[in-house]
Amino acid sequence: MLTDEVGQGGTTASGPGNNAGHRGGASQNLVQLITPQGERVSHPEYDPWVRDISDEQLGSLYEDMVVIRRIDTEATALQRQGELALWPPLLGQEASQIGSARTLREDDFVFSSYRDNGVAYCRGVDLTDIVRVWRGNASSGWDPYTVNMAVPQIIIGAQTLHATGYAMGIQNDGADSVAFTYFGDGATSEGDVNEAMVFAASFQAPVVFFCQNNHWAISEPVRLQSHVHIADRPAGFGIPSMRVDGNDVLAVMAATRVALDRARRGGGPTFIEAVTYRMGPHTTADDPTRYRDANELEDWAAKDPIRRVKALLDRKGLLTEEFEAAVQRKADAVAREMRAGCTGMPDPEPLDIFKHVYSTPNSWLDRQQDHYSRYLASFGAPTGAESEEGGYSSYVASSGDPEDADSEEGAR
Amino acid sequence: MTQMTFARAINSGLRKSLEHDPKVILMGEDIGTLGGVFRVTDGLQKDFGMHRVVDTPLAESGIMGTAVGLAYRGYRPVVEIQFDGFIYPAFDQIVCQVAKLHYRTQGHVKMPITIRVPFGGGIGSPEHHSESPEAYFTHTSGLRVVSPSSPQDAYTMIQQAISCDDPVLYFEPKRRYHDKGDVDETLDLGSALPLEKARVITDGRDVTLVAYGPLVKTARDAAIAAADEGVSVEVIDLRSLAPVDYAAVEASVRKTGRLVITHEAGQSGGLGAEVAASITERCFYYLEAAPVRVTGFDVPYPYSKLEMHHLPSLDRILDGVDRALGRPNSLSGLEG
Numbered sequence A: 001m002l003t004d005e006v007g008q009g010g011t012t013a014s015g016p017g018n019n020a021g022h023r024g025g026a027s028q029n030l031v032q033l034i035t036p037q038g039e040r041v042s043h044p045e046y047d048p049w050v051r052d053i054s055d056e057q058l059g060s061l062y063e064d065m066v067v068i069r070r071i072d073t074e075a076t077a078l079q080r081q082g083e084l085a086l087w088p089p090l091l092g093q094e095a096s097q098i099g100s101a102r103t104l105r106e107d108d109f110v111f112s113s114y115r116d117n118g119v120a121y122c123r124g125v126d127l128t129d130i131v132r133v134w135r136g137n138a139s140s141g142w143d144p145y146t147v148n149m150a151v152p153q154i155i156i157g158a159q160t161l162h163a164t165g166y167a168m169g170i171q172n173d174g175a176d177s178v179a180f181t182y183f184g185d186g187a188t189s190e191g192d193v194n195e196a197m198v199f200a201a202s203f204q205a206p207v208v209f210f211c212q213n214n215h216w217a218i219s220e221p222v223r224l225q226s227h228v229h230i231a232d233r234p235a236g237f238g239i240p241s242m243r244v245d246g247n248d249v250l251a252v253m254a255a256t257r258v259a260l261d262r263a264r265r266g267g268g269p270t271f272i273e274a275v276t277y278r279m280g281p282h283t284t285a286d287d288p289t290r291y292r293d294a295n296e297l298e299d300w301a302a303k304d305p306i307r308r309v310k311a312l313l314d315r316k317g318l319l320t321e322e323f324e325a326a327v328q329r330k331a332d333a334v335a336r337e338m339r340a341g342c343t344g345m346p347d348p349e350p351l352d353i354f355k356h357v358y359s360t361p362n363s364w365l366d367r368q369q370d371h372y373s374r375y376l377a378s379f380g381a382p383t384g385a386e387s388e389e390g391g392y393s394s395y396v397a398s399s400g401d402p403e404d405a406d407s408e409e410g411a412r
Numbered sequence B: 001m002t003q004m005t006f007a008r009a010i011n012s013g014l015r016k017s018l019e020h021d022p023k024v025i026l027m028g029e030d031i032g033t034l035g036g037v038f039r040v041t042d043g044l045q046k047d048f049g050m051h052r053v054v055d056t057p058l059a060e061s062g063i064m065g066t067a068v069g070l071a072y073r074g075y076r077p078v079v080e081i082q083f084d085g086f087i088y089p090a091f092d093q094i095v096c097q098v099a100k101l102h103y104r105t106q107g108h109v110k111m112p113i114t115i116r117v118p119f120g121g122g123i124g125s126p127e128h129h130s131e132s133p134e135a136y137f138t139h140t141s142g143l144r145v146v147s148p149s150s151p152q153d154a155y156t157m158i159q160q161a162i163s164c165d166d167p168v169l170y171f172e173p174k175r176r177y178h179d180k181g182d183v184d185e186t187l188d189l190g191s192a193l194p195l196e197k198a199r200v201i202t203d204g205r206d207v208t209l210v211a212y213g214p215l216v217k218t219a220r221d222a223a224i225a226a227a228d229e230g231v232s233v234e235v236i237d238l239r240s241l242a243p244v245d246y247a248a249v250e251a252s253v254r255k256t257g258r259l260v261i262t263h264e265a266g267q268s269g270g271l272g273a274e275v276a277a278s279i280t281e282r283c284f285y286y287l288e289a290a291p292v293r294v295t296g297f298d299v300p301y302p303y304s305k306l307e308m309h310h311l312p313s314l315d316r317i318l319d320g321v322d323r324a325l326g327r328p329n330s331l332s333g334l335e336g
Helices: A055-080 A094-101 A117-123 A127-135 A158-173 A191-203 A249-264 A294-301 A305-315 A321-343 A350-354 A363-377 A391-398 A402-411 B006-020 B044-048 B060-072 B088-098 B134-138 B151-163 B215-228 B246-256 B271-286 B304-310 B314-325
Strands: A109-111 A179-184 A207-213 A241-245 A270-275 B002-005 B024-028 B053-055 B076-080 B114-119 B144-146 B168-173 B180-183 B199-202 B207-211 B233-237 B240-242 B259-266 B292-296
Touching: A055 A094, A055 A117, A055 A127, A055 A249, A055 A305, A055 A321, A094 A117, A094 A179, A094 A207, A094 A249, A094 A270, A094 A305, A109 A158, A117 A127, A127 A321, A158 A179, A158 A191, A158 A207, A158 B060, A158 B088, A191 A207, A191 B060, A191 B088, A207 A249, A241 A249, A249 A270, A350 A363, B002 B006, B006 B024, B006 B044, B006 B151, B006 B168, B006 B180, B024 B060, B044 B053, B060 B076, B060 B088, B114 B151, B134 B144, B134 B168, B134 B240, B134 B259, B134 B271, B144 B151, B151 B168, B151 B180, B199 B215, B199 B246, B207 B215, B207 B246, B207 B314, B215 B233, B215 B259, B215 B314, B233 B246, B246 B259, B246 B271, B259 B271, B259 B314, B271 B292, B292 B314
Parallel strands: A109 A179, A179 A207, A207 A270, A241 A270, B024 B053, B024 B076, B076 B114, B114 B168, B144 B168, B207 B233, B207 B259, B259 B292
Antiparallel strands: B002 B180, B144 B240, B199 B233
């Protein structure tokens, strides 16, 4: 990082996505390599970037997308069954997440939002760890350094700065890894995302900004966030950008490769707008019928990312019964494993609340922990695992107003 | 021992840290070529390069957020916020990320970030250049907050803060930057007073006077003046504002039975309230009088022609000492 040539890369990079010189005006064409009908269409600039993708790899991408949709469906069911407190579905965004995440190298580092569970799956995150947060058993699911993916960010857009800082570190270390950050269309309004682009451009940091424009930030449509195509905004920062069909796994992969290649060669940041659609609610607590037209959903269902790859495989004669059955078996196995991991997850211990606030002893907190530990012990239960009968948990269970419980029962 | 200014002592401590650990990176606005608006980082970029001492764009959240990313990568960023009143754009990254990432990741990701903040008034500045925002941060779990009051502590505590695996807010009393003192640059960090410990500056029997940062000098001067009137004041320099070394304050109050706390920040919800409450809880039966707070008013930091009314002065502190002792004071005759 921090060379004398700050701010140069955006205008010197060449090849696809070099729109840094582009200052507004006519917006970029949407890059598409597979049509919604599953037809492979050629694109002179982007074809070379995915020419090596074999039929087998295409099948594997299809399987990944089916699997993460299955993860999404299973997690939604777990929430409806009371096993998860909340779940943010990715339905519709499978191609964006798989096409990008499957392109990353192991030593690249991902900074994502909470909706990128398909990315987590690709990084090798344990299925149980994916749902840990949503069950309320922890504030995050995994050790970031084992999978080179930060724990998902809830504050909108904050992770783009972390990715940029991480990229400055990569640059300082002289490595050719890339920091890759996922965020949504809503995040592009946040100051942090704009500041991240300023830092990334000034220091020519090896970071890729991957925006999944899924058209909705809870109830707010993308037109409220941006008066121009989102991909037209990075030009103002001197960052080359691409606007790709986010429901086209090959187009996403090609664009990702362009961006990663530029970053690895010292060409600085790239911005990718993957135009996709959030077919589900914001979270399981949301009701999109309150704010969006059913016709819109129908239009996008016709552009489903999985269906088009399936159609392409069919055209190629690769969609055998055997293949389909194998994909389904894999998806079901993943779902079963996740469900078992979720329901079998041990509850945290009460005193875990004090763990890891600091990495070194802290006299204030140690005293509070000591006092609460004594409080718990005053019920006669061990402070670690309280017993089934008596003790702290039975105190909590019985401390509610019995009349309230009765009336609630009566109301059912 | 070398005589040096407070600012120079921080500079020397930063230099030691940069020499000691290649992962230490300084970031901030104007800290490189210029050496900082207070010259605290003077000469460091020249000696360590622009990769280690980084002039950043003018975006405080951006500085803090990229520092988080660098910490993720294994670096130890030392961030300078140019003035106290400029920290608020970075507040979200400090409170939601810097303070919580270790907890969020169950200890997997450390955030050894030091945030240097010149703070406090008394230098005749316009708005946003004289604030004391420490209580926002002492209220935030996951952060450590410290404030040195002497060149020696400035020198050692900046190194301790940088080597600490937890994030540390390091509040620098900017009106003391030019004060000189002896600094032992050979002092081994291991044998120095730990970062979390308070220090008794002046022994006394009658009243415990708690101060930190810019007001430690004022408090010491007040103790000298009180001694002329036969009142023995024990001055404690908190040094660490989160956590506060209550054992040290408690030991003193058990001896004196009276407590006065002073800070430049406004009174409501300030650190003085927390110290008063905690000490009352811990040694109520040793107290001879209610704890007294001598603080800035609950007003926006005033324009400089009035700031000396806002800042606790030697006389206002002595008036507080008189209240704690039940001697005639400005509020004599008022109930409560």
